[in-house]
Amino acid sequence: MTDLDHLIDHDLIDAVIFDCDGTLVDTMRAHFAAWNHALAVNGAEFSIDWETFRQWGGIAATQVVRMLNDQHGVMLDAEYVRVAKQSHLEHALVNTEEIEVIATFARKLFGNTPIAVASGGHPxxxxxxxxxxxxxxxxxxxxxxxxxxxxHGKPAPDMFLLAAERLGIAPERCLVVEDGPPGIEGAKAAGMHWLFLDEHGTPVEMSAGLHA
Known part of the structure; x- marks a missing residue:
């Protein structure tokens, strides 16, 4: 297991902002199944493939439906799809497990370094x-x-900037930990350091100068 404490130059950061799904918690497969269930029950003749789903990770559900409508030339009702996804997902989330390497990092920071969550998911x-x-x-x-x-949700910087404001930390002193490209795009737009993870919580890329 990678020890993020020793991977990151802590002199550069005063706060850490975590994504939730696929970063702190292992829920991406549950969300993937819920998306395709919701599309099917709303009459869609297509599904989302895993790679597209990963690329869009962190984008709000209603925005994803609008993107799918544009991509496939259909007019699915974004709210109906969101509600169907939510209903399917509720039963799966009770079995959610942490992603150990990131959860361990968050627990180490708690009480010492300010931390927050910025997630594209429903509250x-x-x-x-x-x-x-x-x-x-x-x-x-x-x-x-x-x-x-x-x-504006991800990939806009709004959520990260609000998190920094509530933490009382300047954006350039914040680190964003993310598994989704839209979140990394938002972190860059916010002027923050960032750490990009694969689907197993393993760091694969980070902002310039962050490595210890």
């Missing part, structure tokens, strides 16, 4: 996932940022 799902994985006590309500808190 109820984020809270349920963190609770099931035993991580909810690390993040008070005001430090769990979702698209419901901002005008």
């Amino acid at each position: 109820a799902n984020v809270s349920a996932s963190l609770t099931a994985a035993g991580l909810r006590p690390l993040f008070p309500d005001e430090l769990i940022i979702t698209p419901f808190d901002v005008e």
